[in-house]
Amino acid sequence: MAQALRPPLLRVSRKLRQESQKVGLSIQDALILGYLRKHPGAGVSELADFEQTSRPTMSSHAKRLEAAGWIARSDHATDGRRQGLTVTPAGIRKHEDIQRQRNDWLAARLVCLTPAERDALMAAVAPLLKLISVDA
Numbered sequence: 001m002a003q004a005l006r007p008p009l010l011r012v013s014r015k016l017r018q019e020s021q022k023v024g025l026s027i028q029d030a031l032i033l034g035y036l037r038k039h040p041g042a043g044v045s046e047l048a049d050f051e052q053t054s055r056p057t058m059s060s061h062a063k064r065l066e067a068a069g070w071i072a073r074s075d076h077a078t079d080g081r082r083q084g085l086t087v088t089p090a091g092i093r094k095h096e097d098i099q100r101q102r103n104d105w106l107a108a109r110l111v112c113l114t115p116a117e118r119d120a121l122m123a124a125v126a127p128l129l130k131l132i133s134v135d136a
Helices: 002-023 028-039 042-050 055-067 088-108 115-133
Strands: 073-076 083-087
Touching: 002 028, 002 088, 028 042, 028 055, 028 073, 028 083, 028 088, 042 055, 042 115, 055 073, 083 115
Parallel strands: none
Antiparallel strands: 073 083
16 A cells, blocks of 8 residues: 555645746745744744754755745743744745646546546545544
8 A cells, every 4th residue: 555655645745836837936935934834933943843954054044035025033922032933924825836737737527527436535634634634
């Protein structure tokens, strides 16, 4: 089963990444914007932990996104040594553009499937999500 699932999952993932790049963002940028939309005020360390990357690498990503005007820094309410990151309105629009581009690509392909094939994919959503939630 693993051998059968891996290739199509990788190809779909690759195509969705390519759709993100059409909007002008890397997959890493999209993930950061998505995380910060769900966790406003998160810091660079929290982002680095979530993305399993180094703090200096994440700091570089954050600086680039800040320079583009897609995220903003703010002082932490109780800890003057920390800064939180939030997505700006321009960043929200950019993230929504990515989501729309990906959804449009996928929706255009889903309509080519039979109702039974779409039902099978819908039934696979929960087990697939369970796969990625299991600690590896």
